[in-house]
Amino acid sequence: MDPMALMYTSGSTGRPKGVLQPNAGYQTAGQAYVDRMGITADDVWICTLPLFHAGGTHLMLAPTIAAGASLVLVPRFDVRAFWPQVHAHDATLTLLFPAQMSMLLSLPEDPTDRDNELRLSISHVVNPAFTERFGVEILTTFSQTESLGMGALTPPGSRNVAPGVVGPALPPELEIRVVDPAGDEVPRGERGEICLRHPHLMLGYHRDPENTGAALRDGWLRTGDIGTLDDRGWLTYRGRIKHMIKRxxxxxxxxxxxxxxxxxxxxxxxxxxxxxxxxxxxxxxxxxxxxxxxxxxxxxxxxxxxxxxxxxxxxxxxxxxxxxxxxxxxxxxxxxxxxxxxxxxxxxxxxxxxxxxxxxx
Structure with a gap:
């Protein structure tokens, strides 16, 4: 496959890497979110993220195009402007980081807090207080720039989602396994490195064969993240390997x-x-x-x-x-x-x- 885009990782843990991404990955990821979230042409995303990173492009823009929906791109997240923007555009979908939900919860409570069209938000963790106050269901996700937004996502209507649970594979045909440092799969429920396999993941890192070889092994993407799989095949995210503390x-x-x-x-x-x-x-x-x-x-x-x-x-x-x-x-x-x-x-x-x-x- 030929590369469609060169997207750089955020560099939150080190120097950003250029990820070569195939066109087919955008199509696959977009349709996967449409199918899992039930997105239609009537939906409107409110997007506070830039389109030069995965959150804005893979998780919001790609499904917008796939469903023929709408996306409202605002310059940046502003805690006091967010709800007026939601109301102005009748937004139904968004993506919020945990800190953004905390900031919105810090606003003075109002009897009209639940009077909004927003029905779903993608995030990394559930926030029952946010859902209770604003009536917005949180779908937890796991993905990377290298996976073009594919990985795992809890289905709408999931109940009592434990901290860290990010749901079944997205798309369903994506393979997930959890391995030990030697690359051997660990038993269900045990921690290890999360690995993904799908033909439409990244092609490699731009002009970086060393890191490409470390990340792509035998057709599997080694994510550098720790997780567990349960008997249903649902993934729980436990953190970055680089963020592990040895005590x-x-x-x-x-x-x-x-x-x-x-x-x-x-x-x-x-x-x-x-x-x-x-x-x-x-x-x-x-x-x-x-x-x-x-x-x-x-x-x-x-x-x-x-x-x-x-x-x-x-x-x-x-x-x-x-x-x-x-x-x-x-x-x-x-x-x-x-x-x-x-x-x-x-x-x-x-x-x-x-x-x-x-x-x-």
Whole structure:
């Protein structure tokens, strides 16, 4: 297949790579979202993302074209302008990052909050509070620039979706397997690297044979992400391999801790990284920003997420930032900038405050 587009990855974890994408991939991904989400020509997307990254193009523009629907492209996400834009265009579909949903929840409540046409939003995590307040169902997804938006997506109407669950393969004929470092498939329910296979995934990285060879092996795309498959074949996303934290021989997925932190009502944004530790190899370092400018009670926050996470996954260090986190042009967190100069000396230390770790019952 000949390449149709050269799209660069966001570079959220390192230097962006140019992904060579085939025309057939756009067609396949677009129709897959139409079929899974029930998109029709009457639907209207409200798109706050640029079209030079996968979220705007593969997840919104491609299905718009496939269904003959409409797409409203706004310059950027503005928390106070979002709902007026939805109303002005009778938008029915969108894509929201977890932080954007948190920002919308921070708006003053109004009796008309549910009076909107928006019925579905794609995101990385469910947010029951958002759905309850605004009446918008969240469909969780897993995909990459390299997969042209294909991967997994929860079907509309899915109930009690657990954190991290991103649903069955999208499109259905896409193959998903989870493997160990040697490339051998692991049993259902065990963690490993997520691999995808479909003839319409990326062709390779532009002028980068080394990274192409590492990512494409025996027809499979090695995503660099950790996940599990259940007996139904539904995928659960556990985090990036590059974001894994090695503490006392145990692997901790940074995103799992982030999602738990962001479910707290006093937290607007959260990011987790590792810092070196002479005894435990690495320790968990969290950066949080409170909602509405309020600094959360850190000890209470750690105790709260301790009801969900195992004790050894809880952050030892927590830094509270007052300003919004830096973001890349596609809306993703700029992790490189945010975590570049983390210093335990500048953070709250759980051990110094003698906060005991107790596993949830």
């Amino acid at each position: 006392m021989g145990e692997n901790i997925a940074g995103e799992e801790v982030e999602f738990a932190l962001m479910r707290h009502p006093d937290v607007e944004e959260a990011v987790v990284c590792s810092v070196p530790d002479p005894i435990r190899t690495e320790e968990v370092f969290a950066i949080v920003r409170g909602r509405d400018g309020r600094a959360p009670d850190i000890a209470a926050l750690i105790a709260w997420i301790g009801d969900e996470l195992s004790a050894w996954k809880l952050p030892r260090y927590v830094r509270v930032d007052a300003t919004p986190f830096p973001r890349l042009p596609n809306g993703k967190l700029d992790r490189v900038t945010l975590t570049r100069d983390v210093d335990p000396a500048d953070a709250w230390d759980r051990e110094a405050h003698r906060v005991r770790l107790v596993d949830p019952a």
